Structures are given as C-alpha cells and as structure tokens.
Amino acid sequence: MKNPFSLPSVRRRWGGWAAGLAALVLLTSCELFEFSPNQTHTPEAYRDLTRKNLEALLARPNPLGDDSLRFVFISDSQRFYDEAAAFVRSVNQQPGVAFVALGGDVSDFGLVREMRWVHDRLRHLNVPYLTVIGNHDHVANGRQAYQNVYGPLNYSFTYAGTRFICLDTNGREYGFNGRVPDVDWLRAQLADSAGVTQQVVLCHVPPEDADFDPQLQAPYVQALGEAPMLALHLNGHRHSFGISNPFELHVPFINSYGFEKRQYVMLTMGRTGGFRLQTVPY
Missing domain, CATH: 1.20.5 (Single alpha-helices involved in coiled-coils or other helix-helix interfaces)
Structure with missing residues (x-):
C-alpha cells in the first residue's frame, strides 16, 4: 500500500x-x-455608461423645477486625473445642477483603461454625466473601446423640455469620408420637436475647425441654421473657453475648457429661451 x-x-x-x-x-x-493595453474588453461595471447615466438622469426630477435647467459643460479629461477629482469636488458643491456634459476626448490614447480611470473619478459626481466621442478617443482601437464603455456615437435625449443632440464630428479620424458627422441624422433630430421647447447640439470638433470634414461644413451649418428651436452649439477640442457666432447664425457656439484649465462652464437655460453662463474655477 x-x-x-x-x-x-x-x-x-x-x-x-x-x-x-x-x-x-x-x-x-x-x-x-489586461492582456493588451489596446484591448476593448470592458468589465460590466464600466459598460454602457451612457445608457446607465441617462436612466439615472431621467429618473431624477429637475432640481430647478419647471422654469429652467442648469448643467455643467467641460471637455477633454484625457490624462488630467487629479484635475478630474478636483472637478468632481467643485461640481458637487454647486446647487441646482442636473447633469454634467463632457465634450469628448475622455481619453488620450483611446484606451479602455483611460476611460475607466476617468469614470473612477466622475462616478463620484452627485449627478449623472454624459459624453460625446472626441478625436483622441478614436486612436487605435479607441472607437470600439468608447462604444463598449459609453455606447452609441450619435444619440439624443430630452430632459426638462430641452433636447440634447450628441454626435460624432471627428471627420479627420474617418479620412474625411463625407459621412461624419451624419448630417441626415442631425437634421432628423432637429426636425423632431415633440415635447421639446429648445435644442442643444453637443459635439467635440466644431465645424470651423480643420479637423471637421470640409465637404460637410456647409450642409452641417445649413442644418443648424434651419433649426428654429436650436439654442446652443457646444463643443470641446480647443481646451479653452470661447463664445462666438462664426457663421452668423441665430445660435451661440460655446467652446469649453479642458480639465487642465481647472475651470468649467455652468449654463442655466430658461424653458422659454435665453441662458445664463458662468465660468467656475476649481
């Protein structure tokens, strides 16, 4: 034995x-x-964040009631993780904010790990946050990574009577193929006025920028000009604040700060028109 x-x-x-x-x-x-830094596999806690944040937003009453809507606008979080944590602390002290709009370039190199690191800071916000894709989010496998972590590249939602139309305008990342931004989709969103008193377009690259597909600039601007309910056009990409009317339309174009500037824009919109803009240092 x-x-x-x-x-x-x-x-x-x-x-x-x-x-x-x-x-x-x-x-x-x-x-x-993690078997490769460029992998697009995403843990469940970091998947479909746009859908999850939209569900959280739509389940919340408007903090300002029926008369107005307040939200924070910032862009280009990229590698600025310390600034992101400070940003969260500042926003959480602001009264009446419904949500945060992040105008693209969540990541620097299009990596899932970067998007996760940003979310690990922003999930501590007291309010939901919504994003659009930026040109840096397209790098390498970034487009697929962004879709896994956040979701659709073009989407819209309505909150407190305002429709937010969020779209991919990173034409250079598609080789200026004449399809991005999707102007037909934008027109359809702008034409749908059911239950809406005003509209806001949110994107990363503005149409006056060299990274915007030049063959689509004219039809894009025409679509904006033909939308009587459009109140604001918001974009990131340039990392600094600015407000202008580059095409002499009826709508202001607002560039937001990047995270590294340690400032953000807070917008309060009336239900029947008009807005108040504050820049907040943190």
Missing part, C-alpha cells in the same frame, strides 16, 4: 490543488487581467 503522506504523494496532491485553484481564479477573476 502506498503511503498517502509520502513526499511524492503530497507533491502530486499539492500540484493538483494548485492547478485547480489557478483555474478557479482565472475563471472567476478574468476581468482583473
């Missing part, structure tokens, strides 16, 4: 237990491992 406590037997048993334990760890904790 073999001695079960002999050294060879113990080694065989320990080897079997170790292999089983290793397999169990791999099966139950595979989301803890």
Whole structure:
C-alpha cells in the first residue's frame, strides 16, 4: 500500500490543488487581467455608461423645477486625473445642477483603461454625466473601446423640455469620408420637436475647425441654421473657453475648457429661451 503522506504523494496532491485553484481564479477573476493595453474588453461595471447615466438622469426630477435647467459643460479629461477629482469636488458643491456634459476626448490614447480611470473619478459626481466621442478617443482601437464603455456615437435625449443632440464630428479620424458627422441624422433630430421647447447640439470638433470634414461644413451649418428651436452649439477640442457666432447664425457656439484649465462652464437655460453662463474655477 502506498503511503498517502509520502513526499511524492503530497507533491502530486499539492500540484493538483494548485492547478485547480489557478483555474478557479482565472475563471472567476478574468476581468482583473489586461492582456493588451489596446484591448476593448470592458468589465460590466464600466459598460454602457451612457445608457446607465441617462436612466439615472431621467429618473431624477429637475432640481430647478419647471422654469429652467442648469448643467455643467467641460471637455477633454484625457490624462488630467487629479484635475478630474478636483472637478468632481467643485461640481458637487454647486446647487441646482442636473447633469454634467463632457465634450469628448475622455481619453488620450483611446484606451479602455483611460476611460475607466476617468469614470473612477466622475462616478463620484452627485449627478449623472454624459459624453460625446472626441478625436483622441478614436486612436487605435479607441472607437470600439468608447462604444463598449459609453455606447452609441450619435444619440439624443430630452430632459426638462430641452433636447440634447450628441454626435460624432471627428471627420479627420474617418479620412474625411463625407459621412461624419451624419448630417441626415442631425437634421432628423432637429426636425423632431415633440415635447421639446429648445435644442442643444453637443459635439467635440466644431465645424470651423480643420479637423471637421470640409465637404460637410456647409450642409452641417445649413442644418443648424434651419433649426428654429436650436439654442446652443457646444463643443470641446480647443481646451479653452470661447463664445462666438462664426457663421452668423441665430445660435451661440460655446467652446469649453479642458480639465487642465481647472475651470468649467455652468449654463442655466430658461424653458422659454435665453441662458445664463458662468465660468467656475476649481
């Protein structure tokens, strides 16, 4: 009879237990491992964040009631993680804010890990946050990573009577193929006025920028000009604040600060028109 406590037997048993334990760890904790920095696999807690944030927003009453809507606008979080944490602390002290709009370039290199790191800061906001895709979010496998983490590249939602139309305007990242931004989709969104008193377009690259597809500039601007309910055009990309009317339309174009500027824009919109703009340092 073999001695079960002999050294060879113990080694065989320990080897079997170790292999089983290793397999169990791999099966139950595979989301803890990253096999490539460019992978697009995304843990469940970081998937479909646009849908999750929209559900949270639409379940909340408007903090300012029926007369007006207040939201924070900022852009280009990229590698500015310390600034993101300070941003959250500042926004959480502002009264009446319904949500945060982030105008693209969530990441710098289009990596899931970067988007996760930003979300790990922004999830501490007392309000939901919504994003659009920026040109840096397209780098390498970034487009797929952004869709996994956040969701659709073009989407819209209505809150407190205001429709927010969020779209991909990063034409250079598609080789100026004449399809981005999707002007037909934009026109359809602007034409749908059901339950809406005003509209806001949110994108990353503004139409006057060299990274916007030049063959789509005229039809894009025409679509904006033909939308009587359009109140604001918001974009990021330039990292600094500015307000202008580059095409002499009826709508102001507002560039937001990047996170590294340690300032953001807070907009309060009346239900029947008009807005008040504050720039807030943090």
